[in-house]
Amino acid sequence: AAITWNLGTWYFGIPASSSHTLIGSILGVGLANALLNDIPLADGVNWQKAIDIGASLVFSPLAGFIVAGLVLIALKWWRPLSKMHKTPDQRRKLDDKKHPPFWNRLVLVISAMAVSFVHGSNDGQKGIGLIMLVLIGIVPSQFVLDLTSTTYQIERTRDATQHLNQFYQRNSSTLGEYLAMGKAEKGDLPSSSACNPKQTEPTIDALLDRLKGVSDYHALAPESRIEVRRYLLCLDDTARKVGKLPDLSAREKSDLEKLRKDLTTTTEYAPFWVILAVALALGIGTMVGWKRVVLTIGEKIGKQGMTYAQGMSAQITTACAIGLANVFSLPVSTTHILSSGVAGTMVANKSGLQGGTVRTILLAWVLTLPATVALSAALFWLASKALA
Numbered sequence: 416a417a418i419t420w421n422l423g424t425w426y427f428g429i430p431a432s433s434s435h436t437l438i439g440s441i442l443g444v445g446l447a448n449a450l451l452n453d454i455p456l457a458d459g460v461n462w463q464k465a466i467d468i469g470a471s472l473v474f475s476p477l478a479g480f481i482v483a484g485l486v487l488i489a490l491k492w493w494r495p496l497s498k499m500h501k502t503p504d505q506r507r508k509l510d511d512k513k514h515p516p517f518w519n520r521l522v523l524v525i526s527a528m529a530v531s532f533v534h535g536s537n538d539g540q541k542g543i544g545l546i547m548l549v550l551i552g553i554v555p556s557q558f559v560l561d562l563t564s565t566t567y568q569i570e571r572t573r574d575a576t577q578h579l580n581q582f583y584q585r586n587s588s589t590l591g592e593y594l595a596m597g598k599a600e601k602g603d604l605p606s607s608s609a610c611n612p613k614q615t616e617p618t619i620d621a622l623l624d625r626l627k628g629v630s631d632y633h634a635l636a637p638e639s640r641i642e643v644r645r646y647l648l649c650l651d652d653t654a655r656k657v658g659k660l661p662d663l664s665a666r667e668k669s670d671l672e673k674l675r676k677d678l679t680t681t682t683e684y685a686p687f688w689v690i691l692a693v694a695l696a697l698g699i700g701t702m703v704g705w706k707r708v709v710l711t712i713g714e715k716i717g718k719q720g721m722t723y724a725q726g727m728s729a730q731i732t733t734a735c736a737i738g739l740a741n742v743f744s745l746p747v748s749t750t751h752i753l754s755s756g757v758a759g760t761m762v763a764n765k766s767g768l769q770g771g772t773v774r775t776i777l778l779a780w781v782l783t784l785p786a787t788v789a790l791s792a793a794l795f796w797l798a799s800k801a802l803a
Contacts, residue, residue, distance in 0.1 A: 416440040416791035417545075424779055428707035431779045432748035437541050438468055439787030441548070447792035451799055454609070469784075471745040476755035476780070479732055483756035484763035486728040491764075499727070502720035519723045526730035533737035534749040535697055541746055542693035543685045550689075556637030559644040561684040566630040568681055572647070573626045575677035579650065580619045582671065589662040594653070610649035612656060622646040632681070644682055651679050708750070711772065716757050718767035725764060729756035751780055 417436040424431035442460060449459025491500065498506070499519045506512055514520060550558040561568075587596050595613035604621055605614055625643050629635060635643065657663070658671045713721060733753045740747040754776055761768055 416443065416787050416794055419790065420783065420787050424783075425704055425707060428711045429775055429779050430708050430711055430750045430754045431783055432472070432750050433538060434541060434746045434748045435472060435780075435783040436787045437545055438465075438472070438746065439784040440791035441545075442784075443788035443791030444795045446788070447795040447799075451796065468746055471740065471747050472751075472784075475736060475740065475747040476751040479729075479736055479752035480755040480759035480762075482736070482759070483728045483732040484759035486732055487724055487760045487763045490724045490728065497724070499724040500722050502722050504720055515723045519727070522727050523723065523730070526727055526734055529734035530730050530737070530749070530753070531701075533734050533741060535694065536741050537737050537747060538749065539690075539693050539697060542696065543689055546689050546693065547685055555641055559682070560632050560635075560640050561681045562632050564632055564681045569626065569629060569632065571677050572681050573623065575674050575680075576619055576622050576626070576650065579654065579674050579678065580616075582667075582674065583615065583657075586663065586667065590657060590660075593657070593660070605645055605649040610652050612653045615650065615653050618646050618649055622650070647678060647682050651675050654678070711776075712754050712757055715769055715772040716754065716776075717761035717764075718769055719761075719764075721757070721760075722764065725757070725760035728760050729753060732756045732759075751776075 417433070417440040420436045421431065421433055442465060445460040446456065448454070449456050490497075494500075498510070498516050501509070503515070506515065515523065547558065583590055583594060583596065590596070593612055594615045596616060599613055599616050601617050601620065604617055605611065622643065625635070625639055625646070632640060654671055654675050658668050658675075663671070730753075733749065733756055736752050737747055737749060758768060758773065
């Protein structure tokens with residue numbers, strides 16, 4: 416679904432977000448799976464995370480539009496007569512020079528490199544996550560856990576589980592009711608589709624029992640590896656929810672976050688070949704198919720040519736916005752931040768906007784998510800019927 420939509424928008428030269436397509440496709444599969452298997456929709460998708468991601472995807476282009484415009488205004492105030500406020504055509508006609516001034520050119524190159532770097536780090540993570548999702552779905556026994564984990568890493572996971580249990584026991588007066596401590600039955604374990612905080616104690620016991628004496632994940636049977644991953648993810652999910660409760664102190668919440676990192680050290684991973692494949696795909700894809708979308712962003716958003724200062728403003732804003740998103744682990748759209756940044760500089764420069772192009776970009780922005788949700792859900796339904 417994601418590939419189909421991205422290829423279609425690329426063919427028509429429409430700047431569309433691969434972030435929207437990937438997230439929409441995953442949401443569609445989650446919803447379709449829930450409907451087909453009579454799973455409550457509340458459990459079929461992590462709605463809180465979906466809302467957080469949706470908010471970042473909606474507000475980041477708006478921020479790009481405003482901030483890029485403000486950066487350009489600041490540059491015009493700082494150096495109103497600078498040559499950076501000329502377009503390449505004006506530079507050729509007035510100064511008879513082909514290239515921008517040295518310092519402007521340097522900033523343009525460095526900011527473009529920064530955009531490429533943060534784009535790769537943000538979109539690369541999405542690609543890696545999607546491939547891991549596919550690998551876990553196709554050959555779960557080989558990828559649900561990092562089979563290259565050292566004895567130390569496995570012990571770290573086991574110790575984190577024990578410390579998590581001690582943490583809950585220590586805070587039983589505030590967490591006892593929420594986690595049903597001392598009340599849950601021993602065999603009450605998480606299912607493959609849902610986690611319940613009241614199953615925490617039996618889940619911890621089952622996980623410690625599975626990891627007892629294990630120094631190499633290869634020693635676990637394939638079914639046990641899947642169970643271990645399910646237990647770890649459920650404990651991590653419960654710890655995340657516990658960390659949001661108002662009764663815990665800031666220090667206790669910090670300790671809980673550290674335990675979560677240790678708990679998932681052998682589940683949150685990606686083989687090197689997956690990282691390399693995604694990096695190559697991003698690089699080669701950009702080299703091969705750059706021209707259609709670049710022409711739209713560079714020449715078809717504004718009614719006038721783009722000045723060097725406008726290019727710098729849009730690129731610096733995009734690099735900073737995506738860099739911040741990486742710090743806070745939020746997926747954002749490079750395409751929409753950059754295109755909205757360019758539009759923001761056009762408005763700030765009073766250059767005017769090409770209505771047709773802007774409408775097309777906005778339409779793609781609005782339709783990408785629901786279209787990929789519907790397409791991926793339909794494909795999942797067809798695949799389920801074909802394999803049934």
